[in-house]
Amino acid sequence: MNSIQIALQIILMFFVLVSLHEFGHLYFAKRAGILVREFAIGFGPKLFSYKRGETRYTLRLLPIGGFARMAGEDPEILQVATGQTVGIRLKDNKITELHTDRFERLPNLLVGEIEDFDLEERLFVVLQVDGESHRFAVDPKAEIISQGKETQIAPKDRQFGGKTVLQRFLTILAGPVMNVLLAFVLFLIYALSAGIPTHIKLGQVEAGSPAAKADLKQGDVILSVNGEAIGPNGDRLVELIQQSSGQPVQLILNRGGEQLQKEVTPVQMGETVRIGTALGYETRRTQAGEAITNAWKDMTFMTEQILAGFKKLVIGDFKMDDLAGPVGTVKFTAEIASAGVAPMIRWSALLSLYLAIFNLLPIPALDGSRLVFLIIEALRGKPVDPNRESLVHFIGFAMLMLLMIAVTYNDILRLFQG
Structure with a gap:
């Protein structure tokens, strides 16, 4: 690969x-x-971002996790304050957009100074326009737009x-x-x-190893060891080999449908007793x-x-x-x-x-x-x-x-x- x-x-x-x-x-x-503001894979700078519905989906630079950022997990930071001049956009007599800047350039906005507001529970804004106070209801999905960035408000029941x-x-x-x-x-x-393992099958045979000298081949299926049927029990096979350092071990093998008898003598190789071959399994369908x-x-x-x-x-x-x-x-x-x-x-x-x-x-x-x-x-x-x-x-x-x-x-x- x-x-x-x-x-x-x-x-x-x-x-x-x-x-x-x-x-x-x-x-x-x-x-x-709950309002989920962002669904992110990774942390750090954004590589890719798009918004669908209320949630922004982002792919970030550092692949060490991800997060679903929910409104209210951290204290909500409001971008408006009393005495601030803002521009609002209305639909069905409810505020759907509240602009904190650049509102002079946008058409069809009502501009005024905030006298009072509540964007979490009662959902209203009192705006002074041309010396008169006007109270407006706020849509539960209204957007606060500041420096071109949109942030949806989060009423208490959406946090x-x-x-x-x-x-x-x-x-x-x-x-x-x-x-x-x-x-x-x-x-x-x-x-x-x-x-499902049914028998042990030999993997790669190391050159010059006891297995190679005994003419064992990759793909040979072990049927028995010293007369003991071994089946898929790899632990038992390893145990028998490690108990036989320097002593001949009798193997009955299946090689391409032909049953063969081989004799191999395990030796100390590194820190353990081995015959010099990898072990795998012959399997059947599960x-x-x-x-x-x-x-x-x-x-x-x-x-x-x-x-x-x-x-x-x-x-x-x-x-x-x-x-x-x-x-x-x-x-x-x-x-x-x-x-x-x-x-x-x-x-x-x-x-x-x-x-x-x-x-x-x-x-x-x-x-x-x-x-x-x-x-x-x-x-x-x-x-x-x-x-x-x-x-x-x-x-x-x-x-x-x-x-x-x-x-x-x-x-x-x-x-x-x-």
């Missing part, structure tokens, strides 16, 4: 994992009536904080849940494509029920491994080389992509599952931390001060960025050191 194909696979994988996660937030936010605890909880939880569902679907696809069972077992096993890894982080039982940032992840992903489509599918499933579990950790700035704040709100009957919560998330995000910088620096060092 060439470099362009591998690069496209990595980009597609990242796009699908992040997009589906953020789509979970987007979908449930819109179902709850994240204006919804019930359950609606907000489901909106936040939906992102990780989508990644869990994607992981299971990918594990299922892998189970269907990889097949049935639907088997695929579902295997996908569930695979996902359960990977979940246990991921949680074990996080436990090591918590207790400090790790080295910096045990961690991988974007550079290390891309490098390893490229190696897996070059091995074929099936390994890439399984690896994508693992990353999706990892993304879900990582986001559910109660670390500030992650979904798990936001869920904790919602649980606290439900228990105490009132929300945590939004400014304090925002500060906690900001500090957490800064710490995550520092960790990512450190891990990425280590990845680059390892890359240059081979």
